[in-house]
Amino acid sequence: MREREDEWTGLMRLSMSGDSAAYHRLLKAITPVLRSAARRGLARAGQPTDQAEDIVQDILLAVHLKRHTWDASAPFAPWLFAIARNKLIDALRRRGRRIFVNIDDFSETLADQPAAETASASEVAAQLNTLPARQRDVLQSIAVESASIRDTATKFKMSEGAVRVALHRGLASLTAKLKEL
Amino acid sequence: MDTDQLIRTLAADNSHRARPVGFVLALALLAAAPVSLLMFFSELGVRPDVMTAMHNPFFDLKFGVTLALASAAITVALHLSRPEAALRGWVWLLMIPAGLLVAGISGEMMMPQRLPMMTRLVGSNSKVCMTAVPLMSMPLLAASLFGLRHGAPARPAVSGAIAGMMSAGLAATLYASHCTDDSPLFVATWYTIATALVTALGALIGAKVLRY
Numbered sequence: 001m002r003e004r005e006d007e008w009t010g011l012m013r014l015s016m017s018g019d020s021a022a023y024h025r026l027l028k029a030i031t032p033v034l035r036s037a038a039r040r041g042l043a044r045a046g047q048p049t050d051q052a053e054d055i056v057q058d059i060l061l062a063v064h065l066k067r068h069t070w071d072a073s074a075p076f077a078p079w080l081f082a083i084a085r086n087k088l089i090d091a092l093r094r095r096g097r098r099i100f101v102n103i104d105d106f107s108e109t110l111a112d113q114p115a116a117e118t119a120s121a122s123e124v125a126a127q128l129n130t131l132p133a134r135q136r137d138v139l140q141s142i143a144v145e146s147a148s149i150r151d152t153a154t155k156f157k158m159s160e161g162a163v164r165v166a167l168h169r170g171l172a173s174l175t176a177k178l179k180e181l
Numbered sequence: 182m183d184t185d186q187l188i189r190t191l192a193a194d195n196s197h198r199a200r201p202v203g204f205v206l207a208l209a210l211l212a213a214a215p216v217s218l219l220m221f222f223s224e225l226g227v228r229p230d231v232m233t234a235m236h237n238p239f240f241d242l243k244f245g246v247t248l249a250l251a252s253a254a255i256t257v258a259l260h261l262s263r264p265e266a267a268l269r270g271w272v273w274l275l276m277i278p279a280g281l282l283v284a285g286i287s288g289e290m291m292m293p294q295r296l297p298m299m300t301r302l303v304g305s306n307s308k309v310c311m312t313a314v315p316l317m318s319m320p321l322l323a324a325s326l327f328g329l330r331h332g333a334p335a336r337p338a339v340s341g342a343i344a345g346m347m348s349a350g351l352a353a354t355l356y357a358s359h360c361t362d363d364s365p366l367f368v369a370t371w372y373t374i375a376t377a378l379v380t381a382l383g384a385l386i387g388a389k390v391l392r393y
Contacts, residue, residue, distance in 0.1 A: 024192035066333040068199040082265035
């Protein structure tokens with residue numbers, strides 16, 4: 001558990017210095033932990049656990065867009081779990097329940113060996129369609145068709161810089177829309 | 182979109198670097214400051230006897246109190262803009278302006294006074310103080326909430342309240358140079374009420390706009 005948290009902190013430091021592969025590995029590593037915590041939280045609130053993936057994606061987006069608030073000299077896990085807890089409480093509140101989220105929901109799951117799986121969620125996908133055309137095209141190209149930034153630029157006759165801007169704006173407006181749900 | 186696809190997309194956006202919250206907050210406050218300054222100079226202005234007033238330690242204390250409030254609030258607000266941050270251990274910073282006031286009041290008590298205590302407390306500008314400070318705070322409050330939105334505050338209402346203190350502290354600094362009431366009793370009463378109003382408003386708006 002300790003080891004894993006240290007590994008996360010190391011990966012996050014690499015990510016912040018520009019290592020996208022480390023960032024990808026980090027997000028892959030935290031996702032199963034977030035998923036079982038989200039399931040546990042939903043179950044405890046008496047909610048169907050099939051919405052867990054929406055919460056996981058919500059957390060991942062917040063982690064991404066708020067990563068500049070992480071203090072590189074501090075461990076990564078407490079920061080991550082604070083965001084995850086916030087998003088889980090938010091999600092349950094939106095579903096109209098007064099709930100109590102236990103910190104243990106997150107720390108316990110660290111000990112688990114969660115199944116490596118991926119699941120689809122509906123909220124992000126639904127909001128994707130409401131984005132401006134350019135942002136949607138770029139996001140779809142990179143997310144669904146796994147195209148690189150360069151390929152996406154060529155395909156839409158955009159500069160790579162413009163693709164990066166559209167990608168970031170798209171992610172930011174997706175998150176803003178999810179918050180309004 | 183499945184989660185693996187989302188992760189790939191986020192990783193592709195890793196090159197995007199956001200500015201630190203403090204930087205965005207500073208820019209926002211700098212942009213809003215001229216509006217408050219304009220309000221101040223068009224409606225109030227610095228008191229005419231400011232050169233003599235500066236020799237009065239109680240005049241100077243007003244700035245000590247308001248600037249201590251503003252800088253403590255900025256420090257605490259930036260600390261609280263991190264998701265895992267707790268208020269505990271930081272609240273005492275906000276006590277500094279209160280401590281300065283208490284020291285000022287006791288200092289004044291020990292001196293011979295021309296005016297009775299209630300007259301000093303009521304002063305002659307309380308209505309202007311209670312209107313001008315909140316009004317001049319508004320552009321700064323909007324700016325500080327905008328700046329703090331860039332962070333990830335765990336408790337939006339608390340962060341909003343502190344944004345209110347920050348903007349009231351800055352607005353009161355301007356106001357202090359206009360007001361001829363220098364008694365710490367006046368400051369402790371009317372400045373505090375004005376600050377409380379802005380703080381409450383900040384908490385109400387913050388609870389809505391500072392969720393991330």
